[in-house]
Amino acid sequence: xxxxxxxxRVLSIVRRIPVGRVATYGDVAHMAGxxxxxxxxxxxxxxxxxxxxxxxxVVAAGGLVGGYGGNEGLKRSLLRAEGLTVAGRRIRQxxxxxxxxxxxxxxxxxQRTRPPV
DNA sequence: AATCTGACTGTTG
DNA sequence: CCAACAGCCAGAT
Numbered sequence: 001x002x003x004x005x006x007x008x009r010v011l012s013i014v015r016r017i018p019v020g021r022v023a024t025y026g027d028v029a030h031m032a033g034x035x036x037x038x039x040x041x042x043x044x045x046x047x048x049x050x051x052x053x054x055x056x057x058v059v060a061a062g063g064l065v066g067g068y069g070g071n072e073g074l075k076r077s078l079l080r081a082e083g084l085t086v087a088g089r090r091i092r093q094x095x096x097x098x099x100x101x102x103x104x105x106x107x108x109x110x111q112r113t114r115p116p117v
Numbered sequence: 118a119a120t121c122t123g124a125c126t127g128t129t130g
Numbered sequence: 131c132c133a134a135c136a137g138c139c140a141g142a143t
């Protein structure tokens with residue numbers, strides 16, 4: 001994947017997603033400044049094989065697991081290994097595990113690093 | 118520059 | 131709930 005400003009922003013954002021939390025392709029696109037580039041984010045994830053980028057924490061809209069290079073089972077396993085519960089293609093406790101870097105004005109105080117199990 | 122390709126998404130039937 | 135469709139976007143040809 002090329003070394004563009006967009007992909008660099010996307011990668012740095014994905015790297016910040018905490019263990020046990022997830023963000024949608026659209027969320028990442030929005031954080032990267034391209035609200036409608038969800039599909040492009042998916043393409044970046046698809047071609048990013050860096051071990052320091054937790055691409056399995058980037059999921060589809062509505063709490064769906066989404067794709068993973070034809071190995072969605074592995075993606076589910078990785079998410080479960082981080083404490084998430086996955087039923088079929090859907091992630092449980094969706095609103096609780098969805099990562100939002102700045103939900104309000106006091107991120108640190110309200111921010112939860114791990115889901116309430 | 119034009120076209121094709123999807124780890125996407127919202128709408129519609 | 132599922133499938134088809136139509137937008138959308140960055141990257142690769």
